[in-house]
Amino acid sequence: MQTATASPRTGAEGVEVLLFDVFGTVVDWHGSIAREMAHDHPQVDGAAFARAWRAGYQPAMARVRSGELGWTRIDDLHRMILDGILPQFGLAHLDEAARAGLNRVWHRLDPWPDAVDGIRRLKGRALCCTLSNGNLGLLTRMAKRAGLPWDCILSAEVFRAYKPDPATYLGAAGVFDVPPERVMLVAAHHDDLAAARACGLRTAYVERPFEFGRDAPKDVAARPENDLHARDLLDLADQLGCPAAV
Known part of the structure; x- marks a missing residue:
């Protein structure tokens, strides 16, 4: 009742x-990404990785707002940021399939x-x-x-x-x-x-x-x-x- x-x-x-x-x-977003990193890439500081990825969010959208980039979906902006930070965390070796799969963490x-x-x-x-x-x-x-x-x-x-x-x-x-x-x-x-x-x-x-x-x-x-x-x-x-x- x-x-x-x-x-x-x-x-x-x-x-x-x-x-x-x-x-x-x-x-x-932070906890989800950190947990996935701990499972799939335990050698990486998942908390720092999540924050670094998110830190690129506003600057990437600013490039769209300014006209430097044409309209670009967040999925694609997330991928651009990801490709930029992977070397900082020792993950530059990830192939295309691994990068695409990791980028989909934002869907999960x-x-x-x-x-x-x-x-x-x-x-x-x-x-x-x-x-x-x-x-x-x-x-x-x-x-x-x-x-x-x-x-x-x-x-x-x-x-x-x-x-x-x-x-x-x-x-x-x-x-x-x-x-x-x-x-x-x-x-x-x-x-x-x-x-x-x-x-x-x-x-x-x-x-x-x-x-x-x-x-x-x-x-x-x-x-x-x-x-x-x-x-x-x-x-x-x-x-x-x-x-x-x-």
């Missing part, structure tokens, strides 16, 4: 669509423990959709493997613009034919949330203190500019008055 739930926080009144950042917010990222149940509960409150820089094939394979119960998968690929380009946030609102103020971005990254707010979206920050590993915790202190601040997606569901899973 379902129990009564609290009324949603004022900061989310009128919200019809919840858009989710994915890497770091919904899935544990594990969800945070609260993610699947959290999204399932939040779907009772609003449409739940990705808004990630990851490409559609990557996000779809990830969701299928991890059991992420999205209502819809949207990607920067749809709008051919990487966050924080306004085209992504406003484009997602347009897909659902709702004004930006009826859309809330859920993310563990303040820069993403700030860009969404600049477009008129509401924002919810989710704490992921160990996104970069337990040996590199990040500051997850609340900031007043966000409408909501949650420990995880289950806490966010509680704040939005979503029924508990049965």
Whole structure:
């Protein structure tokens, strides 16, 4: 039997669509990559490898935003970064098949423990959709493997613009034919949330203190500019008055 739930926080009144950042917010990219490296390449510092790979993410997208590169999917940007860091970790000998297989680790990222149940509960409150820089094939394979119960998968690929380009946030609102103020971005990254707010979206920050590993915790202190601040997606569901899973 379902129990009564609290009324949603004022900061989310009128919200019809919840858009989710994915890497770091919904899935544990660092832990997933470090675990795979420990299994397949135990001689490598998997934690450092994961962080080095991720460190190339923003600079690679900046090359697309600047026009230095034409539109390039994240799968292909990940591969460019991977090829660049392999020699640093003594893996320059990996052949094409091994490199392609390793690059697909981004399709195999594990969800945070609260993610699947959290999204399932939040779907009772609003449409739940990705808004990630990851490409559609990557996000779809990830969701299928991890059991992420999205209502819809949207990607920067749809709008051919990487966050924080306004085209992504406003484009997602347009897909659902709702004004930006009826859309809330859920993310563990303040820069993403700030860009969404600049477009008129509401924002919810989710704490992921160990996104970069337990040996590199990040500051997850609340900031007043966000409408909501949650420990995880289950806490966010509680704040939005979503029924508990049965």
